[in-house]
Every structure is written in structure tokens, then in C-alpha cells.
Amino acid sequence: MNSPAGFQAAKPVLAIEGLTVSFDGFKAVNDLNLYVDRNEVHVVIGPNGAGKTTVLDLICGKTRATAGSIDFDGRELTKMREFDIVRAGVGRKFQNPSIYENLTVFENLEMSYPAGRKVFGALFFKRTQEVIERVEQVAQEIMLGDHLHRQADLLSHGQKQWLEIGMLLMQDPQLLMLDEPVAGMSVSERVATADLLNRISQGRSVLVIEHDMEFVKSIAHRVTVLHQGKVLAEGSMEAVQSNPKVIEVYLGH
Amino acid sequence: MKNAYESLLGGKHGAIGLALLAALILVVFPLALDAFRLNMVGKYLTYAFVAVGLVLCWGYGGILSLGQGIFFGLGGYCMAMFLKLEASDPESTKIQSTPGIPDFMDWNQITELPLFWEPFHSLSFTLIAVVAVPVLLALVIGIAMFKRRVGDVYFSIVTQAIALILTVLIIGQQGLTGGVNGITDLRTLKGWDIRTDEAKLILYFVSAVLLLGCILIARFIVASKLGRLLLAMRDKEERVRFSGYDVASFKIFVFCVGAAFAGIGGAMFTLQVGFMSPSFVGIVPSIEMVIFAAVGGRLSLLGAVYGALLVNFGKTYFSESFPELWLYLMGGLFIVVVMYFPNGLAGLWDSHGKRWLARLQRKPQVAAAPKPVAVAPSKRPTPELETTP
Amino acid sequence: MEWLSEFGAIAAMQGFNGLSVFCVLLLMALGLAIIFGQMGVINMAHGEFLTIGAYTTFVVSSLTSSYAPAFGPYYFFLAIILSFFIAGAIGWLVEWAMISKLYQRPLDTLLATWGLSLVMQQGFRSIFGAREVSATLPDWLMGSWNPTEAIDIPRNGLFVMGLTLLLTALLFLMIYRSRWGLQVRATMQNRVMARSVGINTKRVDRMTFALGCGVAGVAGAAFTTIGSTGPTAGSLYIVDTFLVVVFGGASSLLGTIASAFSIAQAQSLLEFFTSGSMAKVFTLSAVVLILMLRPQGLFSAKVRK
Numbered sequence: 001m002n003s004p005a006g007f008q009a010a011k012p013v014l015a016i017e018g019l020t021v022s023f024d025g026f027k028a029v030n031d032l033n034l035y036v037d038r039n040e041v042h043v044v045i046g047p048n049g050a051g052k053t054t055v056l057d058l059i060c061g062k063t064r065a066t067a068g069s070i071d072f073d074g075r076e077l078t079k080m081r082e083f084d085i086v087r088a089g090v091g092r093k094f095q096n097p098s099i100y101e102n103l104t105v106f107e108n109l110e111m112s113y114p115a116g117r118k119v120f121g122a123l124f125f126k127r128t129q130e131v132i133e134r135v136e137q138v139a140q141e142i143m144l145g146d147h148l149h150r151q152a153d154l155l156s157h158g159q160k161q162w163l164e165i166g167m168l169l170m171q172d173p174q175l176l177m178l179d180e181p182v183a184g185m186s187v188s189e190r191v192a193t194a195d196l197l198n199r200i201s202q203g204r205s206v207l208v209i210e211h212d213m214e215f216v217k218s219i220a221h222r223v224t225v226l227h228q229g230k231v232l233a234e235g236s237m238e239a240v241q242s243n244p245k246v247i248e249v250y251l252g253h
Numbered sequence: 254m255k256n257a258y259e260s261l262l263g264g265k266h267g268a269i270g271l272a273l274l275a276a277l278i279l280v281v282f283p284l285a286l287d288a289f290r291l292n293m294v295g296k297y298l299t300y301a302f303v304a305v306g307l308v309l310c311w312g313y314g315g316i317l318s319l320g321q322g323i324f325f326g327l328g329g330y331c332m333a334m335f336l337k338l339e340a341s342d343p344e345s346t347k348i349q350s351t352p353g354i355p356d357f358m359d360w361n362q363i364t365e366l367p368l369f370w371e372p373f374h375s376l377s378f379t380l381i382a383v384v385a386v387p388v389l390l391a392l393v394i395g396i397a398m399f400k401r402r403v404g405d406v407y408f409s410i411v412t413q414a415i416a417l418i419l420t421v422l423i424i425g426q427q428g429l430t431g432g433v434n435g436i437t438d439l440r441t442l443k444g445w446d447i448r449t450d451e452a453k454l455i456l457y458f459v460s461a462v463l464l465l466g467c468i469l470i471a472r473f474i475v476a477s478k479l480g481r482l483l484l485a486m487r488d489k490e491e492r493v494r495f496s497g498y499d500v501a502s503f504k505i506f507v508f509c510v511g512a513a514f515a516g517i518g519g520a521m522f523t524l525q526v527g528f529m530s531p532s533f534v535g536i537v538p539s540i541e542m543v544i545f546a547a548v549g550g551r552l553s554l555l556g557a558v559y560g561a562l563l564v565n566f567g568k569t570y571f572s573e574s575f576p577e578l579w580l581y582l583m584g585g586l587f588i589v590v591v592m593y594f595p596n597g598l599a600g601l602w603d604s605h606g607k608r609w610l611a612r613l614q615r616k617p618q619v620a621a622a623p624k625p626v627a628v629a630p631s632k633r634p635t636p637e638l639e640t641t642p
Numbered sequence: 643m644e645w646l647s648e649f650g651a652i653a654a655m656q657g658f659n660g661l662s663v664f665c666v667l668l669l670m671a672l673g674l675a676i677i678f679g680q681m682g683v684i685n686m687a688h689g690e691f692l693t694i695g696a697y698t699t700f701v702v703s704s705l706t707s708s709y710a711p712a713f714g715p716y717y718f719f720l721a722i723i724l725s726f727f728i729a730g731a732i733g734w735l736v737e738w739a740m741i742s743k744l745y746q747r748p749l750d751t752l753l754a755t756w757g758l759s760l761v762m763q764q765g766f767r768s769i770f771g772a773r774e775v776s777a778t779l780p781d782w783l784m785g786s787w788n789p790t791e792a793i794d795i796p797r798n799g800l801f802v803m804g805l806t807l808l809l810t811a812l813l814f815l816m817i818y819r820s821r822w823g824l825q826v827r828a829t830m831q832n833r834v835m836a837r838s839v840g841i842n843t844k845r846v847d848r849m850t851f852a853l854g855c856g857v858a859g860v861a862g863a864a865f866t867t868i869g870s871t872g873p874t875a876g877s878l879y880i881v882d883t884f885l886v887v888v889f890g891g892a893s894s895l896l897g898t899i900a901s902a903f904s905i906a907q908a909q910s911l912l913e914f915f916t917s918g919s920m921a922k923v924f925t926l927s928a929v930v931l932i933l934m935l936r937p938q939g940l941f942s943a944k945v946r947k
Contacts, residue, residue: 086497125478397934425919580764587757
């Protein structure tokens with residue numbers, strides 16, 4: 001941001017500048033600037049229709065920007081294909097748990113192992129000891145170590161959310177994007193998820209969209225409030241919560 | 254060794270199934286049927302190539318091609334062009350106004366062999382073309398359609414339109430293709446008369462072995478990570494794409510494999526039946542091949558073979574005895590299988606046959622093993638990976 | 643200058659030929675656009691509903707000439723109405739028995755309705771025989787209209803055009819102006835929402851499907867004025883019709899009209915320069931190529947996903 005060029009450590013891992021997307025004249029995201037630093041857990045909040053999910057869609061290439069740039073670690077994401085963005089190190093969890101219901105937990109995680117991603121690679125992909133160890137390690141991390149061979153549709157809703165996070169961890173992304181990770185979770189599951197996020201944010205950046213303020217408080221290093229496709233306020237949770245503009249459009253409701 | 258056993262044969266279960274099929278087509282049919290009927294079965298088996306490819310594309314990949322006849326036809330026509338050139342040497346065509354070219358060209362006042370026919374003087378070129386021409390066309394269609402994320406339904410309609418275009422083109426360009434009659438009167442392959450009973454028996458075995466080979470290749474694909482990815486894509490395409498996979502390339506790949514199988518089937522058809530015509534290219538044969546796969550079970554590679562055999566036995570029997578009834582039956586079969594038995598014979602076998610077998614052996618635990626195959630209105634039936642142990 | 647006016651006359655007549663093809667294609671496509679575009683159902687038996695209309699017209703024509711020859715000049719209007727209702731009623735039954743059970747499985751609908759089309763074709767063959775039949779056209783539909791010496795426009799073509807215009811206008815009113823049309827559009831946009839505001843979506847589906855089939859029936863009645871009817875008369879049009887609908891951008895009726903017009907005119911003009919089969923090859927190939935470049939069709943609106 002304001003740091004001098006070449007000073008590597010302070011350079012944000014993700015720099016969104018002037019980002020705009022319009023659907024038939026309706027600007028869902030309007031001239032947005034947003035930065036995510038290294039090793040940061042950055043939470044985006046905002047009322048419904050503020051453009052939060054659209055921002056994630058734009059970063060991961062699901063929606064194409066009308067104008068502006070998204071710089072990820074020196075690479076321009078707006079021109080890249082979805083799978084290249086993933087391979088560059090961006091992982092994205094969808095709002096509803098999106099897992100392969102017919103496969104086991106092990107197989108779900110294995111699918112995201114970053115090898116055999118091309119046609120012939122996939123054809124001759126082998127389940128080596130290395131793969132097995134990595135899957136087991138991630139399964140432990142997401143608290144599903146005991147359910148490795150259970151079919152995914154038999155998991156609880158919260159466990160499905162964790163499984164999808166685990167699938168992203170398999171790719172070891174530099175930037176992890178989570179869309180409402182605790183929606184529909186019980187209180188204890190929320191606490192466990194907060195711990196999980198605090199653990200996995202070591203060595204990577206995490207961008208989270210969330211409505212649950214308690215949860216946001218327990219994880220956020222920095223909070224950005226979106227309103228009508230623009231940044232309304234940014235800062236620590238306390239600063240944001242006491243911001244009168246924010247209270248007016250969002251928290252005051 | 255163990256790996257190969259698992260992935261190609263699908264463990265004990267798959268190995269027994271494959272052995273039974275191999276025994277049926279390599280031993281039982283040749284012993285039980287006379288030369289004429291065996292040749293007919295050989296013809297049905299060439300359709301099974303297409304059906305096996307359709308299981309890959311449609312059952313696993315979720316892409317329903319209504320134009321597999323295109324690839325069957327292209328493979329068949331490549332073979333037929335080679336055989337026709339061999340049958341049209343200047344000596345045997347000396348009564349024509351232009352000796353040395355196929356007879357139908359002469360009838361259409363063509364005086365010189367068209368350029369695209371020239372390479373088909375070579376057998377090795379022909380054998381490559383039998384696979385390469387269908388694969389190339391599938392590659393072009395696949396890239397154009399899947400890279401642009403054309404929906405399933407649009408893909409089906411466009412492939413059907415291409416089948417129609419190709420048929421009209423072949424029929425319209427009589428001088429170049431033999432028109433509606435096709436390429437007929439094929440005689441020898443490198444001097445070996447393919448019309449004798451002995452030759453037909455050998456060709457039957459070649460065809461059967463090739464079919465088993467295609468099934469093994471298909472099993473390898475299905476058992477690989479690529480096979481799991483295909484199934485995953487069918488239900489959660491976005492998740493697969495945002496896990497770093499180029500979804501289109503996998504669809505293009507299975508579509509090309511399906512085209513290659515169909516091309517080989519077409520070439521074997523030409524060799525065994527002795528001609529190739531547009532009636533095996535168009536919309537109707539293409540969609541009939543889908544019903545073979547549907548009857549057998551859209552997720553079962555072996556089922557595709559049984560489906561092709563059964564439907565065609567039925568077709569032959571009924572059109573010989575009750576020609577009126579056949580279309581009613583065929584249409585009814587389509588409706589009933591699709592509406593009530595979306596997993597076809599393989600699904601019935603899994604839900605009823607195995608239980609029955611288990612009761613016979615008094616081993617009730619087997620009965621619990623297969624997943625119930627229900628007509629699920631909300632999502633497609635759960636696939637039974639043939640290779641999961 | 644002589645050749646120029648001659649060329650103009652040929653172009654006009656060829657263009658008019660294209661118009662007759664366009665009319666039948668459009669009537670078929672409008673029915674399909676309602677079913678496929680609005681409901682997302684792939685009805686491969688759509689051509690058979692055209693055949694139903696054509697056979698209905700034939701039956702009415704034969705009955706009239708044997709029992710009520712005096713009614714002869716007017717039977718055609720009755721035939722059009724009957725075609726609509728018979729095809730619509732059969733469509734209603736088909737929706738009830740088959741389509742309604744397959745809404746979640748579009749590709750399976752395609753296969754099941756293909757099976758249905760086989761059964762229906764054989765049904766026609768069993769009832770009417772394999773030979774093609776033709777309805778006797780009333781006198782006022784015979785002959786042609788000559789605005790100038792060189793131009794010769796057949797009256798049946800003019801009639802079909804009038805019928806097409808009328809029906810298209812009616813459909814537009816129904817879908818975009820009537821309360822029922824509003825219900826249809828609401829159901830197609832958001833089924834759950836429509837149901838929660840009290841729309842009987844099942845009934846809307848059934849009526850929409852029946853309407854689409856009824857329109858195909860009228861297309862069949864129109865078809866008898868320009869061709870003879872056989873058991874497979876309709877299935878010959880099915881691929882073209884699907885291409886028209888897809889090319890026009892599936893959900894827009896205006897797009898369907900523009901697309902039917904351009905495909906029919908291209909076909910007819912090319913036919914003048916090459917053979918009929920090559921004209922078809924060129925037209926269909928062009929459509930397929932354009933669809934590969936622009937899969938959403940020519941006239942679809944940009945929608946937010």
C-alpha cells in the first residue's frame with residue numbers, strides 16, 4: 001500500500017485496485033480497493049447484496065471484472081483462467097459445502113492433492129505413501145482423522161464445511177478464501193472452526209466472508225466493511241464496530 | 254502386478270465378470286452359432302465398441318453425444334475406402350470408362366481419383382486414419398464446445414446436428430462417397446478374401462479381442478484418478494474447476510476416447526459386413542447406440558456389451574417375425590429403461606441379481622453390499638465404481 | 643436492364659419459397675421454444691405433434707368430402723382448430739405420464755421422448771399406412787397470385803403466412819400480456835417462489851407443454867398445404883427446429899422468429915445456387931459453427947449468474 005516499493009515483507013499478497021463489475025448496468029462491485037497482507041486473517045463483512053461473494057467470484061475467476069486489477073503476488077488474476085488461478089495458489093470455499101458426496105473423506109481430500117492435474121497426469125496418478133501421509137495429516141488438522149473412510153454425505157453439516165476447508169489445505173494455497181465458513185454450525189463447532197482458522201493461517205493469508213460477529217471477533221486481524229460494492233470502513237473489529245457510518249448501514253439495523 | 258490386477262480387472266468381482274464375457278464371446282458363441290449367426294453377432298459386437306465409449310462419455314463424463322454414429326461411420330468409411338481401392342484395380346475395372354477408380358465414381362462421370370482418396374491406398378495409413386480421423390473430429394468438436402462451457406443439452410443437440418450434416422453430405426456427394434448405397438462390393442484385404450466363412454470367423458475373433466482390449470482401456474481410465482474426477486465433475490463441476498482442474502480437457506479426453514472406440518468398431522463393421530453406408534452414420538443409429546448403453550447400464554462397461562447384444566438380438570428376432578411390433582418395443586424400451594431403470598441391466602443385477610445369487614449360496618452379507626439403485630428424481634443415480642474393492 | 647428485373651423476380655420468388663419453409667419452421671419452433679426455451683424440456687417427439695396435426699387435417703378433409711361436400715371450402719378452419727386441440731390434448735397426456743416425472747433429468751427426457759417418437763411414428767404407420775397421404779385443398783387455396791407478369795406467388799403460401807402471423811401474434815399476447823403468461827414466466831424464472839405465491843406450477847407446466855404441442859399441431863395443418871404427410875413427416879424437421887430455437891437464443895420468442903427467418907431464407911437462397919442437399923449442409927454447418935462461437939445463441943440477453 002503505502003510501503004516503499006521493493007520492501008518485500010510489507011507488500012500485500014493480494015492487491016485489488018479499482019475493481020468494478022457491472023451486470024447490465026448494475027454495479028455489484030464498484031471501484032473497489034482491497035488489500036490482504038501476508039499471514040493475515042482478513043474478514044469482509046457487509047449487509048446482504050454488498051457484493052461480498054461477488055468479490056470472491058472475481059478473485060477466483062468465476063466472474064470476470066469489467067475494470068480494475070487484482071494483483072496476486074505479482075500476477076494479474078483478472079486475465080487468468082480459473083484453474084491457473086488455483087494453481088497460482090488461491091483456494092476458495094463456496095458458501096454451501098461443495099464436496100463430493102459419493103466419495104469418502106480420504107478420496108475427497110485426495111482429489112485436491114496438487115498432482116495429476118492434467119489429463120495424462122490424472123490417468124497415471126498413483127496413491128503413493130506421500131499422498132497418503134499428506135491426506136492423513138490434513139484430516140487430522142480438520143478434525144476428521146477418525147472419519148477417513150466414511151462416505152462424505154454421512155458427515156454432519158459442520159464436518160462437511162471442515163472437509164471443504166481441508167480440500168483447500170491439500171493444495172497448500174497462499175491465499176485461502178472462505179465464504180461463510182460457520183453458517184449453520186453449532187456453537188461448539190464455531191469455536192472449533194475459529195481454532196482451526198487460527199492454526200491454518202500460519203504461513204498463509206486468509207480472506208473470510210462472515211456474518212457471525214462473535215466468530216469474526218475471534219479470528220479477524222483486520223475487518224473490511226463493504227457496502228454497495230465499495231469499501232465503507234476498514235480496520236480492527238473494535239474500530240469498525242464504533243464507526244458511525246458502519247453502525248448506520250449495518251450494525252444499527 | 255497387484256495394481257494392474259486392481260485397475261484393469263477391477264479386483265475379483267470385475268475379473269469374474271470380464272472372464273464370463275470373454276468366455277461367452279470367445280468360446281460359447283463360436284461353438285453354438287453357425288457361420289451366418291456368428292457373423293451377425295460379430296456385427297452386434299461392433300456396436301458394443303460404441304456403447305462402451307458411450308458409458309465413458311455419458312455415464313461417467315455426463316456428456317451425451319447423440320452423434321456417435323459419426324465416428325462409427327468415419328472409422329467404417331476409412332476402412333471401406335481402402336478395401337474399395339483394392340477392389341478397384343485396373344484389371345477388374347477395365348470395362349469402366351476410367352479403369353482403376355471405384356465403380357460408383359465411374360457411374361458419376363468422375364474420371365480421376367479424388368485427392369482425399371489417394372492416401373487410402375496404404376493399409377498403414379488407413380489403420381491410423383480409422384482411429385485418427387474420428388479422434389481429430391471429436392477433438393475439434395470437443396474443444397469448440399467444452400472450452401466454451403456449452404451445456405449438456407446444447408452439446409447433445411449440436412452433435413445430433415453434425416450427424417445429420419454428415420449424412421446429408423455423404424448422400425449428396427454421390428460421386429465421392431458412393432451416396433446413399435454407401436461403399437459396397439468390398440472383396441479383399443491385401444489379397445485375403447474377406448468374404449469366406451473362414452475369414453469371417455477370424456475377423457470375428459479379431460473384433461472380439463479388440464473389444465475386450467477397449468474394455469480394459471476403459472476400465473483403466475475409470476479406475477484412475479481421471480475416472481473419479483469425471484464422476485466428481487458430473488455432480489460438482491465448479492468444485493473440480495476451483496480445485497485447479499481444467500474441466501474441459503477431461504471432457505474432451507473421454508469424448509475423444511469414445512470416438513476412437515467408435516472408429517475401431519466402424520472399421521470392424523466394414524470388414525465383417527463387407528460394406529459401409531450412411532445408414533450407420535445418421536441420427537437414428539446414433540441414438541440407437543445410446544439405448545444399447547442405457548439398457549446395459551450407463552455406468553457399466555460390461556453392461557454396454559450385453560445391452561448391444563440383447564437389443565440387437567431383439568431387433569433381429571422381432572423384425573424377422575413381427576416387423577410391426579419392433580418399433581413399438583424399441584420405443585417402449587427407451588421409455589421404460591430411462592424412466593424406471595436408469596442404471597439398466599447392471600443396476601438390476603446389483604439390486605436384485607446379487608441378492609438372489611446370495612440367497613442361493615446362503616450368504617446374506619453379500620446382499621447388503623450393493624447400494625440400492627433407486628430412481629432418484631433429484632440427482633442422478635449413485636455410480637457404482639466397478640473398481641472399488 | 644432486362645436481366646436485372648428477371649433476377650429480381652427470381653429473387654422474390656425464391657424469397658417467397660423461403661417464406662413458406664420459414665412459416666412451417668417458425669410454427670414448429672414457436673411450439674418448441676415455449677417447451678424448451680421456457681420449460682427447459684427437450685421434446686424429441688415434437689415433430690410427431692406436427693404429424694398429428696397433419697393427419698388430423700387429412701382426416702377432416704376426407705370426412706368432409708365424403709359426408710359434407712358442401713362444407714368443403716371451409717373445412718380447413720375446423721381442421722386447424724381440431725389440430726390444435728388434439729395435439730394439445732395428447733401433449734397434456736404426455737406431460738402427465740412422462741415429462742412431469744423427468745424434470746430433474748433433462749438428458750433422460752430427451753431419450754424418453756425419442757422413444758415416444760418411435761412409438762408414435764409406428765402408431766401413425768399402423769393407423770394410416772406407410773404411404774404418404776394428402777388432404778384435398780379447397781379451391782381457394784389452389785393456384786397463385788400474380789402481382790406482375792413475372793412474379794408467381796402460390797396462394798397456399800400466402801395463407802400459411804397469414805396463419806403464422808396470426809398465431810405468432812396470439813402467442814405473444816398470451817405470453818407477454820395475459821395473466822396466464824405471467825404465471826408461466828414466473829414459474830420458469832423461479833419455481834419455488836412462484837409456488838409460494840400461490841401459482842399451481844404443476845398445472846402451469848402441463849398447460850405450457852400442451853400449448854407448445856398444440857402449436858406444433860397447427861404447424862401440421864399448415865404443413866398439409868405445402869407437402870404430403872407420411873408417418874415420419876415431422877421427425878424430418880426436428881433437428882432443424884431445435885437448431886432454430888437454440889440459434890435464436892432459447893428463451894426469446896423474437897430471437898426464434900429471427901432465427902427461423904434467417905435459416906429458412908439461407909436454405910432457400912442457397913438451394914437456388916447449389917443442390918438442395920448441399921444447401922442444407924451449408925446452412926446447418928453455418929448454424930453449428932456460429933453456435934460454437936456463440937453458444938448462448940444469437941439473440942439472448944446478458945444475464946447475471
